[in-house]
Amino acid sequence: MSAPPKPVPLTTVESTETSDSGAQTLTLSVGPQHSGSGHMRLIVEVDGDIIVNVAPDPGYVHRGIEKIIELRNIIKSIPVIERPSIIDASNLNHAWVRSIEEIQGVEVPRRGQYLRTLLNEMNRIMSHLYWLSIYGVFLGHTTMFMWPLGDRELFIDLAEKLTGARITYSYLVPGGVRRDLPPGFAEEAVKRTEYFEKRLKEYDRIFFNNPLFTSRAKGIGVLSKEKAIDLGCTGPTLRGSGVDADLRKDEPYAAYPELDFEVSTRPDGDSFSRAMVHMDEMRESCKIIRQIVKKIPAGPIRRKAPIVLPRGVAYGRVESARGECSFYLIGEGGDKPYRARYITGSYRNMAAIPAVLLGNRLADMPTAWWSIDYWPVEADR
């Protein structure tokens, strides 16, 4: 975000002005009616069809969730916290319960930790598949829109067996999780992840090796390693620029220290690298799910935790599908927090939008900017 957005009238083509070089530039509004931008607006200034200035204009889906949390007790807040990104609900919920448990001093049983990790990884796959389907339709590849949305059903159905809900689980509560594994879950999970890995190979054949995609994504929207670190990017955007940063490895939580997986990084920093990081993460998540159902220990799933937030401060963070999601929580002894600062991966990655778009052609905009996996609702909160 270089400059604050200029006030502009509500038409699509807004103004023509002459730049210093004498060339005419044109200011365009992309969005906010979800025309390939999500519920946010990008004010794009083009010279010919080269993008010379970009100003993101977020806030159209701001719901004041931080304030809502202050007015409710810590259990009632759980469905609200999931709402900013219902396709990645359990990861956001995990950051919340981690920060509460830090203040309460409650230790979660190991089986509960494994179940949390299981749902988090299923959610990561679902979120990446949703991202992939939108990426496909942005690039005019309708098959790539249909397939990932269809294959999400593999994991939505699995999550329904585990939690009882298809999308918004409210499964993680302070002290543990709400339900144990249903009978027959392990075999079904292994079968589905193996089938899904076969599908990922088909995705490669139809989309990721397809010259229609590679010629539009390689070398487009380059974000260098230094720039990505300077802008404070996180998640697949940062790893797509060659930085090996993943909270699951760097600050292991839940069952991750006991699991064997690799952090995927790609050095190029272009749209193709960021897309391939998402693909690699889905493969790794499948491996993690199979390890969890094999290694899960016996024991209780939940420990008693009161609906009271004692006086204290905590910072709970997790690696969500779009990057680091964190809660800075202040308790004052009641059942409600005094303050809850809620930061999500998309919010951190918003700074990278102008960086990847500047200097590219307008027609390359969908490729470059959706590769960041920016989710406006999650960023606005």
Next chain:
Amino acid sequence: MAPIVGKAKAAVDISIAYLTGIRHLFHRPYTLRFPQQRYAVEKGYRGRHLLHLDRCTGCGICAWICPEKCITIVPRGQRWYPQYFYGRCCFCHFCTDYCPEFALEETVEYDIAEYTRDRLVWSPERLSKPPVKKDDKYVFSVDTIGGASQVPRKEE
């Protein structure tokens, strides 16, 4: 030479992409024709609530824990019972979890849409009726040969 090799590789990759897509024309569909073919959810699904009138003491913990404020405690003679407004309910089922008397239960009934808003208010009497049996029989199944699809559930 290099451009020719590049073009040949692109032609091969595009052909592979088309063939991958065409193969899937012969697979079974993922989707259901909903009102005729109904999806069967597993036991434990968080559908609408079932209220056991004999167990409920009217303590109001369900109304207190409800994040959406969709529960009202209403009088019935000498006793009090919860009444649900399903226009607000988010089906988190914290009410079921927190009920000290186990008077609430989740059911597999998931299609509770109504034509008018006032029909979405479920009185304690309506909540206490067990769910109507419908022809829910399709389940999502993964078959290594035929791929994933919705198939009728096997009778046990």
